[in-house]
Amino acid sequence: MLGKKRKLGKKINDIRSGEKFETSFTVEDRDLLMYLGLTNDANPLYIQHDYASQTPFKRPVVPTVMVFGMVSSIVSMHLPGPGSHIIHQNLEYPKPVYHYGEVRFLAEVTAIHKEEHEVELHVTGYDEEGDEVVKGTLIVRPPYEPDSMNAISLENFY
DSSP states (O other), X not given: OTTOOOOOOOOGXXXXXXXXXXXXXXXOHHHHHHHHHHHTOOOHHHHOHHHHTTSTTOSOBXXXXXXXXXXXXXXXXXXXOTTOEEEEEEEEOOSOOBTTOEEEEEEEEEEEETTXXXXXXXXXXXXXXXXXXXXXXXXXXXXXXXXXXXXXHGGGOO
């Protein structure tokens, strides 16, 4: 990825209120193992079937921060896209996501604040049964327009 040119996401002037993006993610063992390895999070609710079976959840659940990671990926890769940065989040997780679960996401632009260079997104995620597993809003700074390369490159010439 280093040294490779990548296209930036939508700039503030290219984003429209009501614009939507839909996608889905499936939680695989490797995703859980990478998260647990990176964070050293050994919560038995996430990994121990014996413990989880004795809770109201009945089986291991996916850490909510992993669900947020899926939301963050939508912002970083699709809406607005590469170069974007989440500056505020207000999310709820009304139902857990279980191992091997698929989550369908819908992100929609609900407001654009050009003066602050901010976009408000409403995000919802649904499991296989159609139940909400995440809902809320994000405030995102879309990518900034880069400076012209011509002006910079001409500084070396008189």
